[in-house]
Amino acid sequence: MKQTISVLVENQAGVLNRITGLFSRRAFNIDSLAVGVTDDPTISRITIIVDSGNSVVEQVEKQLNKLIEVIKVRTIPEDKMIGRELVLLKVNATNKTRQDIMTICDIMGAKVDDISPNSLTLELSDTPDRIDTFEAMLRPFSILEVVRTGVIALQKGGGKI
Amino acid sequence: MNGAQALIESLKREGVTHIFGYAGATICPAVDALKDTPSIGYTLVRTEQNAGHMASGYGRVSGKVGVCMVTSGPGATNLITGIATAYMDSIPMVAITGQVPSHLLGRDIFQEVDITGAVAPFSKHSYLVKNSNDIPRVVREAFHIASTGRPGPVLIDIPIDVQEQTLKHFDWPETVNIRGYKPSVKGNDLQIRRVVEAIAKARQPIICAGGGVWLADAQAELLKLAEDTGIPVVKTMMGISLMPTRHPLNMGMIGAHGNHCANKALAKSDLLIMVGTRAADRAIVQPAEIQRRMATIHIDVDPAEIGKNMQAAVPLVGDVKVILRQILALSPTPPDCAQWRAQLADYRKAELSRQFPSRSGSVFPGTVMRRLGDKLEDDAVVCADVGQNQIFTCKYLPQKHGRLLTSGGLGTMGYALPAGVGAKVAQPDRQTVVICGDGSFQMAMNELAAVKCAGMDLKILLFRNNTLGLVHQIQSRAPYHGPFGVDLDGSPDFETIAAAYGIPCVTVCEEENLDDSINRFLAEKGPCLMICQVHPDVATTD
Numbered sequence: 001m002k003q004t005i006s007v008l009v010e011n012q013a014g015v016l017n018r019i020t021g022l023f024s025r026r027a028f029n030i031d032s033l034a035v036g037v038t039d040d041p042t043i044s045r046i047t048i049i050v051d052s053g054n055s056v057v058e059q060v061e062k063q064l065n066k067l068i069e070v071i072k073v074r075t076i077p078e079d080k081m082i083g084r085e086l087v088l089l090k091v092n093a094t095n096k097t098r099q100d101i102m103t104i105c106d107i108m109g110a111k112v113d114d115i116s117p118n119s120l121t122l123e124l125s126d127t128p129d130r131i132d133t134f135e136a137m138l139r140p141f142s143i144l145e146v147v148r149t150g151v152i153a154l155q156k157g158g159g160k161i
Numbered sequence: 162m163n164g165a166q167a168l169i170e171s172l173k174r175e176g177v178t179h180i181f182g183y184a185g186a187t188i189c190p191a192v193d194a195l196k197d198t199p200s201i202g203y204t205l206v207r208t209e210q211n212a213g214h215m216a217s218g219y220g221r222v223s224g225k226v227g228v229c230m231v232t233s234g235p236g237a238t239n240l241i242t243g244i245a246t247a248y249m250d251s252i253p254m255v256a257i258t259g260q261v262p263s264h265l266l267g268r269d270i271f272q273e274v275d276i277t278g279a280v281a282p283f284s285k286h287s288y289l290v291k292n293s294n295d296i297p298r299v300v301r302e303a304f305h306i307a308s309t310g311r312p313g314p315v316l317i318d319i320p321i322d323v324q325e326q327t328l329k330h331f332d333w334p335e336t337v338n339i340r341g342y343k344p345s346v347k348g349n350d351l352q353i354r355r356v357v358e359a360i361a362k363a364r365q366p367i368i369c370a371g372g373g374v375w376l377a378d379a380q381a382e383l384l385k386l387a388e389d390t391g392i393p394v395v396k397t398m399m400g401i402s403l404m405p406t407r408h409p410l411n412m413g414m415i416g417a418h419g420n421h422c423a424n425k426a427l428a429k430s431d432l433l434i435m436v437g438t439r440a441a442d443r444a445i446v447q448p449a450e451i452q453r454r455m456a457t458i459h460i461d462v463d464p465a466e467i468g469k470n471m472q473a474a475v476p477l478v479g480d481v482k483v484i485l486r487q488i489l490a491l492s493p494t495p496p497d498c499a500q501w502r503a504q505l506a507d508y509r510k511a512e513l514s515r516q517f518p519s520r521s522g523s524v525f526p527g528t529v530m531r532r533l534g535d536k537l538e539d540d541a542v543v544c545a546d547v548g549q550n551q552i553f554t555c556k557y558l559p560q561k562h563g564r565l566l567t568s569g570g571l572g573t574m575g576y577a578l579p580a581g582v583g584a585k586v587a588q589p590d591r592q593t594v595v596i597c598g599d600g601s602f603q604m605a606m607n608e609l610a611a612v613k614c615a616g617m618d619l620k621i622l623l624f625r626n627n628t629l630g631l632v633h634q635i636q637s638r639a640p641y642h643g644p645f646g647v648d649l650d651g652s653p654d655f656e657t658i659a660a661a662y663g664i665p666c667v668t669v670c671e672e673e674n675l676d677d678s679i680n681r682f683l684a685e686k687g688p689c690l691m692i693c694q695v696h697p698d699v700a701t702t703d
């Protein structure tokens with residue numbers, strides 16, 4: 001089961017290394033990982049998606065908590081989470097196919113970032129599921145390059161972690 | 162004041178009185194500052210790994226943070242095993258390493274190695290200091306982290322230019338406040354009540370105590386809980402000396418190499434109270450089976466230990482001493498377990514009076530342990546190495562009110578001699594005996610120099626069987642095809658080695674001479690080596 005762990009850490013050199021090192025050493029698998037600074041410049045927020053059972057996730061949380069630079073760790077429950085990922089996707093597009101691609105973009109709410117005689121570069125921010133669908137729909141047109149950020153997430157409502 | 166002087170001043174303020182180390186180019190400023198500091202003693206080791214083990218022996222016996230200091234590159238990498246050994250046994254230690262100039266970091270220059278990166282998986286924390294003004298704070302934090310919560314080694318890596326840089330101001334923080342580090346101390350009251358309820362209901366309860374009890378200095382509380390409730394106690398290797406062997410509630414050591422009685426107690430119990438132990442594989446071979454068969458209470462300062470190897474019905478996170486006091490404050494009703502106690506006492510009696518095999522021309526290690534233990538002072542420190550000698554010591558050495566030090570987690574051969582030196586530095590007047598095999602002794606015998614240099618009254622007992630006994634024993638059983646690559650041919654004459662260091666030596670090959678030899682060994686003023694000839698086919702299961 002995919003679970004989302006939010007981690008607040010000291011914004012210092014070497015912290016990310018400790019976190020990823022911990023995952024490999026304890027044989028935990030990371031599905032995705034996204035890092036960025038928070039409103040407090042001394043704190044970064046890391047969003048980690050792990051695909052494991054509850055007992056493993058509990059152990060991941062406890063081990064993360066043991067790292068001195070880790071300030072807070074929370075698993076965000078699926079039903080209380082807003083999770084988004086950004087994808088940039090470059091696809092083959094000719095005069096013949098461009099309109100069909102545009103229709104898919106309209107349906108999915110994607111944006112065109114760049115155009116050339118034989119390509120389109122598209123941008124979509126959405127849930128990982130919908131991004132998978134978007135990618136699948138564009139595959140027949142021949143995708144040239146894809147880059148995804150990994151999920152970032154916040155919990156719904158007024159609370160914070 | 163430069164960074165090196167600030168470092169030494171900070172160590173003084175942390176109450177450091179001894180450093181184990183090995184000098185080299187990048188740590189020279191710190192060593193230089195040490196020269197003008199008579200309040201801090203210094204032991205020069207013969208290889209850096211042993212600086213770590215000495216600091217570890219010192220830390221275990223004194224309860225203070227052990228300190229070691231070495232140079233960059235190979236000095237730092239040699240120290241790694243010492244750090245990992247301390248980490249696996251949760252020993253408070255601060256390791257200081259010199260580093261190449263900060264502007265050259267990452268260029269792979271002479272004696273450069275990323276030591277903070279290398280020790281990350283087996284250190285509690287590490288610092289790479291980039292500014293000399295940070296040194297007082299970093300040292301303060303390092304000692305705080307090393308000694309609180311679940312103790313462990315902390316590394317401070319200081320580039321040589323930072324050691325040489327002048328501080329603007331020596332700013333010593335009175336308190337430490339790290340927002341990501343707040344270890345739990347007090348146990349949850351509701352859980353404490355559940356423990357008391359579970360104890361009252363149990364019929365075949367057992368307390369399993371580990372090294373965490375020593376680390377929390379909770380020996381008295383553990384004993385009181387056992388005595389007030391009449392619950393028998395088994396121990397892991399790290400907790401072995403928590404109770405005297407003769408105590409009627411002491412059922413010995415559990416585990417793959419443990420006492421028969423202790424393992425039986427564990428297997429048949431209906432309530433297992435784990436105190437300061439992590440239920441590692443060598444102690445609890447089948448955690449899933451234990452979990453299925455009995456209720457478990459797990460008391461530990463590290464929340465990550467609870468549920469890591471075994472799920473507990475009642476988890477209790479906090480300082481072991483504080484939690485045991487919380488339980489005792491509720492005056493738990495002693496369970497009705499007299500029958501259980503009597504049954505275990507029978508097993509125990511049979512085990513303690515067991516006759517050991519004997520073979521002419523050699524002595525049996527179990528016999529040596531029994532005789533030695535009877536003659537040791539009440540509070541003696543014994544350092545056991547790794548291999549058969551460790552198993553024989555843990556299984557058969559009669560415990561009084563002393564301390565057994567051993568590398569229980571990492572199982573580092575060559576640990577005992579340097580740990581013994583560290584223990585002796587911490588408490589020079591306490592009788593200290595090192596026990597090793599001829600394999601482990603040869604990994605650390607260069608440290609006889611430290612023993613000689615300090616004229617240290619350290620006793621070293623060496624089991625000589627000319628083989629790596631425990632491996633020999635493993636290889637003698639399926640799926641292996643007999644011993645290979647374990648004969649210690651080419652070993653030196655250890656009497657000559659001792660003589661070369663000016664250390665007297667006693668050799669014993671017959672059990673009839675054992676008492677007399679041990680008496681001479683222990684009576685020697687100053688260091689002494691005792692060689693016990695052991696048959697290579699002896700197994701720990703004999």
